[in-house]
Structures are given as structure tokens and as C-alpha cells.
Amino acid sequence: MKLKKKIGVLVMSYGTPKSLDDVEAYYTHIRRGRPPEPEQLKELKDRYEAIVGGVFPLRENTDRQVEHMQAELNKFDLPDVEFVCYQGLKHSDPFIEDGVQNMAADGITDAIGIVLAPHYSIMSVGSYIKRAKATAEESGMNIRFIESYHLHPKLIEAFANRVSAKLDLFVETGAQRDDVKVLFSAHSLPEKILAMGDPYRDQLLETSRAVAEKAGVTNWQFTWQSAGRTSEPWLGPDVLETMKELSEQDVRYMLVSPLGFVSDHLEVLYDLDIEAQEVAEELDVRVMRIDSLNTDPLYMQTLADCVVTECRKGALLHG
Numbered sequence: 001m002k003l004k005k006k007i008g009v010l011v012m013s014y015g016t017p018k019s020l021d022d023v024e025a026y027y028t029h030i031r032r033g034r035p036p037e038p039e040q041l042k043e044l045k046d047r048y049e050a051i052v053g054g055v056f057p058l059r060e061n062t063d064r065q066v067e068h069m070q071a072e073l074n075k076f077d078l079p080d081v082e083f084v085c086y087q088g089l090k091h092s093d094p095f096i097e098d099g100v101q102n103m104a105a106d107g108i109t110d111a112i113g114i115v116l117a118p119h120y121s122i123m124s125v126g127s128y129i130k131r132a133k134a135t136a137e138e139s140g141m142n143i144r145f146i147e148s149y150h151l152h153p154k155l156i157e158a159f160a161n162r163v164s165a166k167l168d169l170f171v172e173t174g175a176q177r178d179d180v181k182v183l184f185s186a187h188s189l190p191e192k193i194l195a196m197g198d199p200y201r202d203q204l205l206e207t208s209r210a211v212a213e214k215a216g217v218t219n220w221q222f223t224w225q226s227a228g229r230t231s232e233p234w235l236g237p238d239v240l241e242t243m244k245e246l247s248e249q250d251v252r253y254m255l256v257s258p259l260g261f262v263s264d265h266l267e268v269l270y271d272l273d274i275e276a277q278e279v280a281e282e283l284d285v286r287v288m289r290i291d292s293l294n295t296d297p298l299y300m301q302t303l304a305d306c307v308v309t310e311c312r313k314g315a316l317l318h319g
């Protein structure tokens with residue numbers, strides 16, 4: 001039997017602390033080596049404490065996503081190729097560089113890199129790719145990258161299913177479907193990305209339109225969330241402001257639908273499930289959020305399809 005060639009798949013994700021004691025090192029890494037002020041550290045620790053039940057949810061979710069993705073990739077059962085997935089995290093262990101070095105140590109010469117975030121920004125996906133590329137070059141590895149997959153039909157279907165499911169729940173509890181404002185959201189970035197010609201905002205609007213169309217939703221708008229607390233301006237309006245404004249216009253039902261995140265983590269479990277719910281209570285409006293994709297088979301198929309398509313483009317597969 002002919003030995004199958006191994007293609008490495010570098011699956012990159014943001015990364016999360018390993019324990020509450022690790023939050024300081026993690027935060028320092030995000031801040032490019034500058035340790036946070038004690039109050040900033042306490043504030044972040046408090047937020048994690050509110051959502052962490054033993055395991056940091058993003059760590060568990062990323063582990064599961066990578067496992068499921070590898071299984072999905074090998075379902076193609078290509079005659080001469082086997083896919084092996086490696087994690088590479090932006091701000092935690094195993095770092096992106098570790099992931100590439102682990103592939104090289106296993107004798108991998110051809111690899112594909114993909115990020116567990118569908119939209120490209122020079123500040124997000126761009127920096128993941130830059131780091132992976134630099135390490136791959138050192139070991140002479142041939143690596144190709146998927147920059148975005150924000151309009152993949154299976155991704156759109158997965159999000160649309162989740163929007164429809166929650167709209168049904170609103171209807172069951174007495175609301176009219178069209179009275180529910182769907183708020184598509186994503187992590188804000190500094191406003192300066194627009195002047196840089198960054199595609200991030202446009203890609204998010206494209207995903208929003210496609211999901212709305214697929215789910216038959218006309219009553220929607222896009223809003224940002226989780227902006228950094230720095231002095232430079234961040235893209236807005238923020239979801240909390242949007243909720244307030246809508247409540248003043250007598251909108252009573254809102255469905256927050258984060259499209260830039262693919263997993264349950266701090267920005268979903270704290271910023272939306274705790275912080276936004278507190279605001280909803282003050283405003284006396286009903287706010288739900290769509291379930292995160294996590295290991296949704298449609299999402300796993302999206303990732304696997306992108307990887308195989310990229311392999312074909314790079315002539316890594318025959319047939």
C-alpha cells in the first residue's frame with residue numbers, strides 16, 4: 001500500500017488563558033509585552049471569573065473544532081493524501097509559531113493555514129498569517145493561506161439556521177417575527193482601518209446581507225461590539241448604544257447575531273450574555289442571541305471545503 005502524503009493544516013485561533021493565574025501573561029501578550037495596570041487586570045479577571053466553569057470555554061471549543069475539522073477533512077478520503085491539523089494560537093500556548101514548528105518537526109513540507117474567524121482584517125487575520133508565514137519561511141515549508149470565507153454558502157446556511165431558530169422562539173413566546181430587530185454584530189476595530197482600505201467592515205456587511213436573505217429577514221441592522229477601551233476611536237455604534245436607541249424607537253424585541261465569532265467565549269458569554277442582558281433589563285426590552293457555531297457540521301464543512309479548495313489551487317492534490 002502506498003503511503004499517503006501528509007498535508008499539514010494550521011488552524012489558527014485567538015487563544016485564551018489556561019487558568020486565572022495565566023490571565024496576566026495572556027493580557028500582557030495581547031498588549032504586545034506591556035503589562036496591564038492592576039485595575040485593568042482585575043477587570044479582565046472578573047469578566048473571566050463570571051464565565052469560566054473550570055475550563056476556559058474558548059480553549060475547549062477550539063480543541064473540539066480542530067478535532068472535528070480533521071475528521072471532516074479526512075472524510076474526503078483522498079487516495080494519496082492525509083490531512084493533519086495543528087493548532088496555532090495568536091495569544092496563548094501553542095502559539096502560531098509553535099504550530100508551524102510542530103508541523104516541521106513532523107516532517108510536513110506542504111501546509112494550508114486557516115483562521116477560525118471568517119472575515120479578513122489586516123489587524124486580525126492579516127497578523128495571524130504574517131506570523132505563520134515568517135516561521136514557515138525559516139523552515140522552508142510551503143504554506144498557503146485562506147484569507148476569508150465570509151460568503152461560503154454553508155457558513156451562511158449555518159448562521160441563517162441559527163437566526164431562524166431564535167426567531168421561532170420569539171414567535172412561540174408571543175412576538176411577531178417581523179417585530180424582532182436582528183442585530184448582526186462583530187468585534188469592533190480601531191476606526192483607522194477604514195482609511196487603510198481594510199475589507200473587514202465590507203465583508204461583515206456582505207455576510208449580514210447574505211444571512212438576512214437566506215433567513216428571510218428584512219428587519220435588521222449591523223452594529224459593533226466589544227470595542228477596546230483605548231483613547232483612539234473604534235468603529236461604532238456599539239451594540240449597547242444600538243439597543244438603547246432602538247428601545248427609544250419602541251423596538252421591544254432584539255436578536256443579537258454575532259457573525260464575526262465562531263465560538264462561545266468572553267465576547268459572547270460576557271459581553272452579550274451578561275453585559276448586554278443587564279442593559280436589556282434596564283431598557284425593559286427582550287434580547288436573545290443566536291447560538292454560536294462551535295462544531296456545527298455546516299461550519300466544519302465550510303472549513304474543510306476551503307482547505308481542499310486551497311490545496312487544489314496549490315496543485316497539492318491530484319484529481
Ligand SMILES: CC1=C(CCC(=O)O)c2cc3nc(cc4[nH]c(cc5[nH]c(cc1n2)c(C)c5CCC(=O)O)c(CCC(=O)O)c4C)C(CCC(=O)O)=C3C
Nearest residue numbers: 014015016017030058117124187189228229260265266267
Ligand atoms: C477582530 C478581533 C477579534 C475577532 C477575530 C479573531 O477571533 O481573531 C477578536 C477576538 C477575540 N478577542 C478575545 C479577547 C481579548 N481581546 C482583547 C483586545 C483586542 N481584541 C481586538 C480585536 C479582535 N479580537 C483588538 C484590536 C484588541 C485590542 C488590543 C490589540 O490591539 O490587540 C482583549 C484585551 C482586553 C479587552 O480589550 O477586552 C481580550 C481579553 C478573544 C478570546 C476570548 C476568550 O478568551 O474567551 C477573542 C476570540
Ligand SMILES: [Fe+2]
Nearest residue numbers: 014187226267
Ligand atoms: Fe479581542
